[in-house]
Amino acid sequence: MLKINELRTGYNGGEIVHGISLEVPDEKIVAIVGGNGAGKSTLIKAITGLIPTTSGTVEFDGEKLTGLAPDKIMQKGVCLVPEGRQLFPNMTVEENLDIGSCTKEAKKHRKENLEEMFEIFPRLLERRKQLTGTLSGGEQQMVATARALMGRPKLLIMDEPSWGLAPILVNEMFQTIKMVRDRGTAVLIVEQNVGHTLAMSDWGYVIENGVVVMQDDGNRLLQDEGLKKAYLGI
Amino acid sequence: MNNIFIAILHGLILGGAYSLIAVGLSVIFGVVRIINFSHGAMLMASAFAYYELFTRFNVDPFFAMFFIAPAFFIIGFLLQKVIIRPLLIRESASVLEPTSVMLFTIGLDYAICNLYLMIYTSRYKTLNTWSYKNYFRAFDNSFVTQYSRIIAFILCFVVAFGLWFIINKTELGKRIRAVSQNRDAAALCGVDVHTTYGIAFGLGTAALAIAGAAMSSFYLVSPSVGNVFGTKSFMIVVLGGLGSIPGAIVGGMIFGLIEQVIAQFIPSTMASMLSFAVFLIVLVLMPDGLLGSRKRK
Numbered sequence A: 001m002l003k004i005n006e007l008r009t010g011y012n013g014g015e016i017v018h019g020i021s022l023e024v025p026d027e028k029i030v031a032i033v034g035g036n037g038a039g040k041s042t043l044i045k046a047i048t049g050l051i052p053t054t055s056g057t058v059e060f061d062g063e064k065l066t067g068l069a070p071d072k073i074m075q076k077g078v079c080l081v082p083e084g085r086q087l088f089p090n091m092t093v094e095e096n097l098d099i100g101s102c103t104k105e106a107k108k109h110r111k112e113n114l115e116e117m118f119e120i121f122p123r124l125l126e127r128r129k130q131l132t133g134t135l136s137g138g139e140q141q142m143v144a145t146a147r148a149l150m151g152r153p154k155l156l157i158m159d160e161p162s163w164g165l166a167p168i169l170v171n172e173m174f175q176t177i178k179m180v181r182d183r184g185t186a187v188l189i190v191e192q193n194v195g196h197t198l199a200m201s202d203w204g205y206v207i208e209n210g211v212v213v214m215q216d217d218g219n220r221l222l223q224d225e226g227l228k229k230a231y232l233g234i
Numbered sequence B: 001m002n003n004i005f006i007a008i009l010h011g012l013i014l015g016g017a018y019s020l021i022a023v024g025l026s027v028i029f030g031v032v033r034i035i036n037f038s039h040g041a042m043l044m045a046s047a048f049a050y051y052e053l054f055t056r057f058n059v060d061p062f063f064a065m066f067f068i069a070p071a072f073f074i075i076g077f078l079l080q081k082v083i084i085r086p087l088l089i090r091e092s093a094s095v096l097e098p099t100s101v102m103l104f105t106i107g108l109d110y111a112i113c114n115l116y117l118m119i120y121t122s123r124y125k126t127l128n129t130w131s132y133k134n135y136f137r138a139f140d141n142s143f144v145t146q147y148s149r150i151i152a153f154i155l156c157f158v159v160a161f162g163l164w165f166i167i168n169k170t171e172l173g174k175r176i177r178a179v180s181q182n183r184d185a186a187a188l189c190g191v192d193v194h195t196t197y198g199i200a201f202g203l204g205t206a207a208l209a210i211a212g213a214a215m216s217s218f219y220l221v222s223p224s225v226g227n228v229f230g231t232k233s234f235m236i237v238v239l240g241g242l243g244s245i246p247g248a249i250v251g252g253m254i255f256g257l258i259e260q261v262i263a264q265f266i267p268s269t270m271a272s273m274l275s276f277a278v279f280l281i282v283l284v285l286m287p288d289g290l291l292g293s294r295k296r297k
């Protein structure tokens, strides 16, 4: 489904991602873990078209995404829950979800998708008319996820969705991600919560200083002594 | 009738015209975050379009605006899409505030003004239209003003309501607000950011062309007319709160009132200075303007 080949990117001459290759198969959860500043978000920004790539390719369902603008990439079926949520703070929950489904294709299914989102996140139904800037962190994360799902993605990318969430909400969020996968949407997730993430992932990549240093089945990665020491503190 | 009351009426009517001229500027800033310094020059350019249509074909500006405003929508849209967009894209990679775009609009202002100076010379022209020549009278002839000013006052609310409605009550408006609140997030949701910018720019420019119809019917037309109203527009928009449509109305009314009411007591040049003073005081006390919203993260 998503195939990244030798991708290099960065900001204004300073290269951050030094040739990363990775793959997300259909209906699987793939995790990217790694320390702060390893280049995970930079990689995600390049995949979704927010920053240009210097070399390498991003392919999605056989089509090249490299060089496309973010809105065009989204229309191919790749939706992002960005780092820090990036909601529209002065718009209501419902308006945020409407924007998530503002493309021609998604708009056709807006009503049914909205109902589905309110089923998955009943809390959002209560807060429907509230400005998202006034929501709690957990609720904001729900809006960000629902907004991305409103675009009917084939691939959902999430950049640190557990950031700033209370432990109980983190559990709920991981349940939601599994449910998204089980509905047939592939998920690429970047997380600091390494144990939890790898345990549910079909495949995991460990990124350090802009390169992939390890990759394996999620649960097998968790057994790795070096990884345990570096990320789980055991 | 009480003099002060009449002066207040004049102030509100003048304020309506100021607000009408300023509201497009506010919309463009609110969405695209660009201060369009060519605002005054475009107002002047639209006034000359009305001048030509009136002197050659005897078309009243308030009728011609139904064609000129859509034409200015297209001009604004293309200006954004063809010239400003590449500047924004090039710059968004390096800095947050689009300086080169601001400099570009300043340059454009000079270019347009001088082009019109070359073509039309600096002589003042008046458009002797029906609404220019005829006066509205009320309160036993103690309140007398040109019909064009009354129309400008009404148009101010019509245009402001129209813009408010588009931005707050339509699907297009949702996209416009999304882009203004978080450009990258909107793009990630599939919104074509630069087309949306173009539409916002076009809407602001079309509103300006409507203001041009009013201004050319109650004021003079000359290449320097943009400077008179351009500078005031910036102050009005900042006073009311950048990007706020009601703010543009409140700001315009305050300017109109100061100029008309205070001028009853002190020389009118002093009254102009006073509007600058009020502007500065408000900015010091309320940096976001009277109705501006404090930026949330």
Ligand SMILES: Nc1ncnc2c1ncn2[C@@H]1O[C@H](COP(=O)(O)OP(=O)(O)O)[C@@H](O)[C@H]1O
Binding pocket: A011, A016, A034, A035, A036, A037, A038, A039, A040, A041, A042, A043
């Ligand atoms: N907008 C930016 N401009 C310049 N450098 C950046 C920018 N964003 C991130 N960086 C740098 O890129 C490196 C990787 O950051 P990032 O991809 O956000 O890491 P991660 O998501 O893995 O924590 C860091 O050194 C960071 O300082």
Ligand SMILES: [Mg+2]
Binding pocket: A040, A041, A042, A083, A159, A160
């Ligand atoms: Mg990150």
